[in-house]
Amino acid sequence: MAKQESLIKFRGKVGDLSFSKHRSRGYEVRMKGGVDKARIQTDPNFQRTRENMAEFGTAAGTAKLLRIQLNNLLRTFADNTMRNRLTSLIHRIQKSDSANARGERIFLEENSTMLKGFEFNQASSLKMLLGEKLEPTYDRTAGEATLIIPEFNPQNDVMLLNGATHMLFTLAVAELSTDEVPPRPVMVRSGYIPLIGVHVEETLQAPLVVDAAKVVYIIVGISMYQEVNGEFYPLKNNPYNAMTIVDVDIP
Structure with missing residues (x-):
């Protein structure tokens, strides 16, 4: 891949050259190439390619619905690679489908x-x-997700980040849905926990009643803040905020 070294940075196409900026590699330039689109769509030799493109398109659509469902959480926790990584994971899950043809x-x-x-x-x-x-749990009978935050001493048990004075836990529980407008997750948060002194055991509970046939997934997040004059501010860019799908409850 050719690099752009001049002071003037181009984006777009000039003749047979295509200029772009990669998030990690910087400005790049490549020559126009590849197979004609019409040939890919019709040539029998590209049947596998068309199948792969169709499945990847479906995966991208499913991943988009999950992102829509979790939109409010993603603003705080997601990094700039999350979109592609989630689509890739959905694509792998699709490949586990043993009922439908390639x-x-x-x-x-x-x-x-x-x-x-x-x-x-x-x-x-x-x-x-x-x-x-x-280790959160989901009780289908009670229709409630529960997270027990154990007693801990931040000075021993927490990665202390420069500038951070408090941390906060988030528990979210959602019905797995591929509807065009997926239902929002139910979220509960702890209070702002100071990063000094022992924090006693605390329980977070998020109510979610779903159909017995629905899959439920549970998310836990930890975010860091700095207190200034009684106000809590997220650390710059929240580089170390963590959010994980910790469990998937299948009926």
């Missing part, structure tokens, strides 16, 4: 346990920020 495989809810462990910020994790296990 090119027509879809996201089946019985395979959704593969969502468990997904990190919305790949630079951080719950385990990195807190040296205690967080």
Whole structure:
């Protein structure tokens, strides 16, 4: 891949050259190439390519619905790679579909346990920020998700970030849905917990009543803040905020 070294940075197309900016590699330039679009759409030799394109398009649509559902949470926790990583994961889940033919495989809810462990910020994790296990549960009978935050001493059990004075826990529970307008998750948050002194055990509970046949997934997040004159401000860019799909409850 050719690099742009001049003071003037181009974007777009000039003749057979295409100029772009990659988020990590900087400005790049490449020559126009590849197979004609019409040929890909009609040539029997590109049947596998068309099947892959169809499935990846379906995966992108499903991932978009999840992002819409979690939009309010993503503003605080997601990094700039989350979109592509989530689409890639959904694509892998689609490939677990053993009922439909190649090119027509879809996201089946019985395979959704593969969502468990997904990190919305790949630079951080719950385990990195807190040296205690967080294991939420979902009770279908009661229609409630529960997270017990164990007693901990921030000085020993928390990754202390420069400038941070407090931390906050978020518990979210959502019905897994591929509807055009997916239902919003139910969220509850702890108070702002000072990063000094022992924090006693605390329980967060989020009510969510769903149909017995619905899949439910549970998310836990940890975010860091700085207190100034009684106001709490998120750390710049929240580089270490963590949010994880910690469990997927299949009926």
